Amino acid sequence: MAVSNFKTQASGQISSNQHEQTTIDDALALAKFGIFNYTLIIISGTIITAVMLEILSISYVITVAECDLQLTTSQKGMLSAVVIIGIIVSSHLWGFLADTQGRRVVIVSTLFLSVATTLVSSFTSNFMWMAFFRFLTGFFISGPSASIYAYLGEFHSIKTRSRAIMAASLVFGAGCMLLPAIAYLTINNEWEIPVPFLDIIYRPWRLFFVVCSLPGLISAIALLKFPESPKFMVSQGDTDRAIEAVQWIHRINSFKKEPALQIKSIVRNSNSKSAGPTKGFYAIMKLVWDQTAPLFMKPYLVRTVLVCILQFGTYVTAHGMFMFFPGVVNQIVTAQNAGIDSSTVCEIVHADRTSSGNETVVLNCKQTLEETTYMYTFLADVFYMFGVGLITLVIDTVGRLAVLVFVFALCGISGLLVISLAIPSVSIWFYLILVLAGFNINVINAAAVDLFPTNLRAMAVSISLMFGRIGSVFGTNMNGLLLDSQCEATFWIASIILLVCGVLSFFVPDIHKKAQTSISVSP
Template sequence: MMKIDKVPFEEALNLTGFGKFNVISFLLCSSIIMGMAFELFSVSYLVPASACELMTTSNQQGLMAAVPLIGVIATSHFWGYLADTRGRRKVLCFSMTLSFIAGALAAFSPDWITFSILKFLSSSAVSGAFALSMTLLSEITPEAKRSNLVILTSSVFLCCNGFMAIIAIPVLPLKFSYYVPLLNIYFNSWRVLNLIYSLPCALSVIGLYYSYESPKFLLSVGKENEALKIMETVFVINNNKSSDEYPVKSMVLDELYATHNAKGFFASIKCQTIPLFKPPLLRNTILLSVTFIIVYICMHPHMVWLPYMTDGFMTSVQRGEHGINFCQRLRNSQNDTVVQMDDDCSLNEFALTMVFAVGLLLALINTIVSTIVNIFGRKRLLITIQLIAATAALCVNFTTTWYLSGILIITFISGVLNFGLLSSFCVDVYPTYVKAMAVCLTLMMGRGSAVLGVNLLKYMLDNHCETSFYVFGSVALVAAVLGFLLPSEAKPPLRDVYEKDNIST
């Protein structure tokens, strides 16, 4: 077969087909995202479960729950820079290893300060995992399936909170307690749970060791031969054919922007960052950052405190209380809880089962979204989801029917589906040499707002619960309006290399 010179990368990638390699890559990225989610959301279960032993106050618990987000904010930019200059796979392997070590050590914390420091380190290490895995997946997936897979990874992310809940159900009630004199701690159930939550990071490191670097990244840094070899390997795995049958002889990076070379660490970071804040990328950077901020400040705090909220809500329902709204149920449960050293700090098992069910439900809905996104369009879906979520939040206080309150809360939290939609915008609108940096930066902006949201929501749930739903619901409406300004999804069709070859011959 005659091979073609200077094939645009996207056309060359399309010619590798879609098959086993892409499925395996999706599973690898899913394990990375699971490791990140387990680290970030582990505080939702570990903070209340450790309250008896560590004797933490409500304010200290709020700080402990926000620490992972602070770690994400502190280092996202750094990991994005490394991924754009050193490679996606290499950086992911290093960061996930560090996260596993720090996360596992948190299980042996003698006090809440040590716990917070180790969680800060583990979350700092894993802060770029979501963005980098999304970037890696997008750069090895043909365009026709790219949005579907990127959005589908959010289903994995949404399942994680549910999986964590179902893991916690048999572990947290365990009554064993072994004294460790060296650390002056009691090794008990919440510490075991912490160790279990750190395992996905270790598993993802093993997968990354056997994986391939992004061929698009290699092409962008001038390593065309290595990129072509990976593309041939992908072609062989997907099609069960010889590499000689891959019709591409050489590739070119079909982007409007060129990579800038700079000497020195800070000069290099500057080169990777400044283009994001200059035309033609400036508008998209500002718009996506603001939208991420709004979506994250509204939705992420409710995901963090979902076990806490569900625990109070379901405790009230099980007591048979009637004629009160969601916030009154939460207050009644709080008033009955006084944390003492000998108390059982394990969460309500039925509540954890409900968290698991909510996680699976959101994952199912997100899977449906990933299959219809090409039909209805990302922009239209994002606006619709945001409008529905905001409306549900504004209606929570007006019902005293417990199951309707639950439906409205779940509907509001379903706004997390827009995490995947926004991420799919990011991986499409930025050129390769700043893509990882852009995704990390916009996510960092969103998670930065979530730090404020986590602490604000906990305070409002304890003191101004009804007001919290009006505030967060109104802010969510703003993101729906901004959705109309997001970039157009229309793209010119790619040329068919086979047709071009046939015409030329």
């Protein structure tokens, strides 16, 4: 399915399958939903997985690399946050470039760059260099992080868009099960390779970084075969290429067995204004402003603010609290193995550490993790996968509001139970439910895609995800600074934020509406 071929393949002979004039949504519906869409969903889900692997891989590393890098708890929080800071710094840039230069070019180029910086970070010798290259990884991985939702959504009609995005999230959920599997197969080994000229010992946790970058590399190569988003091309006024892309999609979905789809022209929607190329620094800054300012003005101000707040609250727990999940669970499992069965999570965390000046240091340096720890992190991913699958099936029936409120309430209450129970084996399960607030990230993204017009969509999602990343930074540093001294406060703060987000969900415009319907095409 090479992009270089799709123009010639789509221009087959004229047949009875002709349409004089149509909108891009109707044209995509005429192209049908088939093998192209399924392939794109799988690739998109893999890209989302690649983003998450780059972000969450550090959650395993900070526990087993603390001896090599001499990490304190606060430094662990900073290492967990620095990737996200890189994402925050660059998200506006990539959103702007995706809206003006194209979704696909941004996704592919930044994936390749993030793989390169991850490879270099695996050879770093101290905290500062590790933080620097993980920052660069975050800077580049931000590109596909937001743009992939717009890219995937814009290959689908209104009727199938939300389900396609949620299906990609299901692929992402399945892909995320790779994280504990990769960690177990790589980290829990004891080989080492001295690298004298870099003054490091290459241990399994370093290889773990490299393996986690492979899905991004594979996805970038695969996406080279796909065209740019047809909706983006229409928004740029390039309707001829958009028609060719739709015709190519139709040929693939029909296995070339149906007459070629003939579309004379595509009508541009009034909200599909072009954000064309400009020259000069001032012109570029003005265009960035033109892409951003409308999101904070009527009629988009309220929906922008609400989506950003919801993403912030979700990421505080889904990422911020999860960064320390493997480490905390490992402490609980170690305590259970030592015969401790009647302590709260926070009592166990405090007992595993001691104060040294202004820093809190670990008493027992670990090179590997307990096998049961991998089981719980694996179960978290399994529950995420099945949860996303269930949401995919019911979201068009029950609506996005019901999903948002239920997940926020369930996870918020679970966070309060984590610090209330003195049964470690039960507390682990409530901690696991707490971090599953990540279900709502994709629901919010699906809502954002429909809340904004094509020319603002990628920027809107980028900005909302930027606020989500700020929530991640807040959550990780909150853990790094408070987990040892004010453990209960970290769970109280995260839980209250989630419950507040559940209430705010009621105020998102049109959030109570179920999926819209569009043109129906018989097979």
